[in-house]
Amino acid sequence: DIQMTQSPSSLSASIGDRVTITCRTSQSINNNLNWYQQKPGKAPQLLIYDTSILQSGVPSRFSGGGSGTGFTLTISTLQPEDFATYYCQQSYTMFRTFGQGTKVEIK
Amino acid sequence: QLQLQESGSRLVKPSQTLSLTCTVSGGSISGGAYSCSWIRQPPGRGLEYIGFVSPGGSTYYSPSLKSRVAMSVDTSKNHFSLKLTSVTAADTAVYYCASQRGGAFHHWGRGTLVTVSS
Numbered sequence: 001d002i003q004m005t006q007s008p009s010s011l012s013a014s015i016g017d018r019v020t021i022t023c024r025t026s027q028s029i030n031n032n033l034n035w036y037q038q039k040p041g042k043a044p045q046l047l048i049y050d051t052s053i054l055q056s057g058v059p060s061r062f063s064g065g066g067s068g069t070g071f072t073l074t075i076s077t078l079q080p081e082d083f084a085t086y087y088c089q090q091s092y093t094m095f096r097t098f099g100q101g102t103k104v105e106i107k
Numbered sequence: 108q109l110q111l112q113e114s115g116s117r118l119v120k121p122s123q124t125l126s127l128t129c130t131v132s133g134g135s136i137s138g139g140a141y142s143c144s145w146i147r148q149p150p151g152r153g154l155e156y157i158g159f160v161s162p163g164g165s166t167y168y169s170p171s172l173k174s175r176v177a178m179s180v181d182t183s184k185n186h187f188s189l190k191l192t193s194v195t196a197a198d199t200a201v202y203y204c205a206s207q208r209g210g211a212f213h214h215w216g217r218g219t220l221v222t223v224s225s
Binding site: 032 | 153154155156167169170203209210211212213215216217218
């Protein structure tokens with residue numbers, strides 16, 4: 001299995017802040033990395049796929065980068081609706097695995 | 108826009124079989140544009156991939172669950188199904204169906220909480 005490690009597990013930030021979440025994998029996955037946002041009581045929503053491609057309808061303040069074993073999700077200017085839990089997910093192997101999640105809270 | 112909706116048993120007794128169906132609207136499974144996946148989330152915890160079934164019926168299951176899981180697809184009804192046998196309390200979770208394209212889960216159902224309890 002490919003292990004996924006997100007950091008931090010949680011963070012507190014203010015409206016307007018720049019936020020970066022990191023996802024590291026136990027082996028190289030090329031660019032096969034996807035990011036999701038989940039709000040309480042709701043299903044996850046795809047934000048970014050293949051490391052850096054923005055899903056249709058996702059605001060441009062979200063961006064993704066990285067390659068190999070290290071990846072980032074950046075929110076350039078945090079908005080009230082961005083407070084949520086974010087998950088990374090690898091699609092390099094048939095056995096898809098997720099990171100443990102990063103909860104973004106209001107400072 | 109593709110929409111998915113889970114349905115099925117919400118309360119399952121230990122050792123029995125969990126059965127869920129995912130009905131797809133806004134697009135045809137038989138079109139082959141995506142595979143039909145299941146993902147679960149125990150209360151207060153993270154996401155766990157269960158597996159997928161392709162429009163043609165090919166399957167892939169999580170190694171940790173493969174001895175208990177079966178997935179199928181019915182293209183005439185535009186739905187796909189999950190069965191999980193010999194359930195225990197550890198299988199209590201919100202179960203999501205999702206469309207999988209290129210390895211990413213593009214559309215999700217709302218999820219259904221399945222509780223395993225006597």
